[in-house]
Amino acid sequence: MASVDETGRRTQNRAMQAARNDVLDAPRIDAAPKPAPVARILCTDLAGLRAQALGLAEAAGFTPDCRVITPKTPWSFLSPMLWPDPRRAIDPAALAPPEGDLLIGAGGAAARLLGTLRRRDLPAVIVQHPRMDPTRFDAIVAAKHDGITGPNVIVTRTALHRVTAARLAEERTLWQPVFAQLPRPLVAVLVGGSNGRYRLDAAAARAFADGLATMMDRDRVGLMLTPSRRTDAGARATLAEALAPRGAWIWDMTGENPYFGMLALADAIVVTADSVSMVSEAAATAVPVLLARLPGRSVRIGAFMDDMVACGRARNFAGRLDLWPAESLNDTPMAAAELRRRLGF
The missing domain is CATH 3.40.50.2000 (Glycogen Phosphorylase B;)
Structure with missing residues (x-):
């Protein structure tokens, strides 16, 4: 016959095991999903440039925050490469907070600006050949015809866009x-x-x-x-x-x-x-x-x-309809996936 102490230990063990089972059987509560990184998009008011930067951000799953680069006088009459401080050469609305998790720019003015704004905790990505030192960017996404290669360059066959x-x-x-x-x-x-x-x-x-x-x-x-x-x-x-x-x-x-x-x-x-x-x-x-x-x-x-x-x-095109079997040619998803991998997002 079991002693009173042994009976108590058995009862306690059964209670502890039941508690463990309740924990194992309880519905799993997942952690809240991590919010998408916010990409501040900077470019002049040109539809083609904006579409490329926005298309890259959307394909990468970033939340876009589009800002227009508007040069102030007298800097608007000069090439962006001649701006001594691009932060002072543009309308400050483009730089108003919040600054986001990364910067994506397209075109020469954006390249000049991103090269200045880039920090270790704020990576800078430029679309198209920046026409300046490529090491000033964390990533460059450029089409083959732009003629640029390097360890931080992602080369595409076509321009980036928003067609999905x-x-x-x-x-x-x-x-x-x-x-x-x-x-x-x-x-x-x-x-x-x-x-x-x-x-x-x-x-x-x-x-x-x-x-x-x-x-x-x-x-x-x-x-x-x-x-x-x-x-x-x-x-x-x-x-x-x-x-x-x-x-x-x-x-x-x-x-x-x-x-x-x-x-x-x-x-x-x-x-x-x-x-x-x-x-x-x-x-x-x-x-x-x-x-x-x-x-x-x-x-x-x-x-x-x-x-x-x-x-x-x-x-x-020679003035006549010409039909043949065609397949989609779209490198934007590839570029976006490679960008996320390289930046660790």
């Missing part, structure tokens, strides 16, 4: 009723403009309009066209005069921008070859891309366009 499968699916649903009446195959036309290296002047606009009109007449395509902020009024008028009577849908630059909806719904895309960003966004879809070459010359941009043709992702 999810965004295209959402925009397809939103814009399908707007373009439903247009014939198929449906061609999206993305129009840039003169930029100091290429010209979309009166003669170039007329030649482009004639090529698009020929495609509509001979290939019986539906056509939806969006100009950009760089497309001057004369070029827009020339395109509208040639294409609207043939049933083309042309954005009048009022209301919501149809750009992503057009990418989502197109069976083919014609894009002027003055913009690496627009061609990169078109190449991220899974439809043929046709390059409308413009008068002018840029070694860097021309090399990119030639590479797109050489790899089979694009062909030159």
Whole structure:
């Protein structure tokens, strides 16, 4: 027969074991998810630069905090590389707190500023060739045609952008009723403009309009066209005069921008070859891309366009619809994943 002390010990042991079982069987309470790092995005007010920096931040899972770099007089008349202190050369609103967990910039002004703001606890990432000492940045994300390599450089085949499968699916649903009446195959036309290296002047606009009109007449395509902020009024008028009577849908630059909806719904895309960003966004879809070459010359941009043709992702536009099996070319997710790995986020 067990003693009173032994009976007590057994009772205590059973109670302790029951308590342990209760702990093991209790629902697991996970720790609160860690908030996404905040990326302060700094660039001048250019849509192409902003789209690249924002696209990188979104793909990396960062929370973007976009700030516009606005140079003050007299610094606005000088190259950013000549600013003695870039923090004093710009509107201070861009530097107002909170500063975030990292800096992402795009373009020359951003490079000059980030090189000054970078700290050990505030890494700096620049998009495009910074045209300054690359060791002043924790990471550089640049396209192959930018011609820069190094231990802190992530090289992509195309420019960074915000085109994703999810965004295209959402925009397809939103814009399908707007373009439903247009014939198929449906061609999206993305129009840039003169930029100091290429010209979309009166003669170039007329030649482009004639090529698009020929495609509509001979290939019986539906056509939806969006100009950009760089497309001057004369070029827009020339395109509208040639294409609207043939049933083309042309954005009048009022209301919501149809750009992503057009990418989502197109069976083919014609894009002027003055913009690496627009061609990169078109190449991220899974439809043929046709390059409308413009008068002018840029070694860097021309090399990119030639590479797109050489790899089979694009062909030159010659006034006719050209269809072939196409696959998405999109290096933004790769660059974003590699950036997180390198920075330890």
